[in-house]
Amino acid sequence: MDPLNKLKSVARKLKNDLFVLFLSYKDPRTPFFAKIVAICVVAYAFSPIDLIPDFIPILGYLDDLIIVPLGIALALKLVPSQVIEENRVRAEELKRNGKPKNWIVGTLFIIVWILVAIWVGKLIYSWFA
Structure with a gap:
């Protein structure tokens, strides 16, 4: 797999994980702290306002390349695996039917x-x- 296709694959997975976190936030089986982390990550990822503005050379995109994936990884670790697996299926349906x-x-x-x-x-x- 060439680097561009690998990068696209990683980006698709991150986007899907954001949908999983969005659904996990609403799930009553998700612990309170995990809900807080999940909603913060989802809100930050979809927010047009970044911690470091994108017009700042190099640093502007580093937060998108580092903070968002780390936040997703942390939130996924905090959410119970059963909830994640169920919400992966629901996230696929959600993507097909529209956000x-x-x-x-x-x-x-x-x-x-x-x-x-x-x-x-x-x-x-x-x-x-």
Whole structure:
């Protein structure tokens, strides 16, 4: 397998694992701490705002290449294996039928990012005022 196809395969697996984590977060058999880690990883992976902005050369993409896969690996370790296996099957069905749209959670994340931006803006303003 050439490097490009291997990279594409790894990317597909990571994307599928994100769907598995999304489903595992909703599963009542998933421990509370695992749910917290899973939702943070999924939210960060799908969020348009990164810890390190992508326009910063090299470093901008390192968080996507390191933080997201490490977060996925950690979350998968915390979720019970039976839940993961069941949700792998459900994730395949979900991908075939289209991604779910949860406008309430989406709105919540937008509000959180706006509040963080306001807080950072006030912090910066206080430094220069």
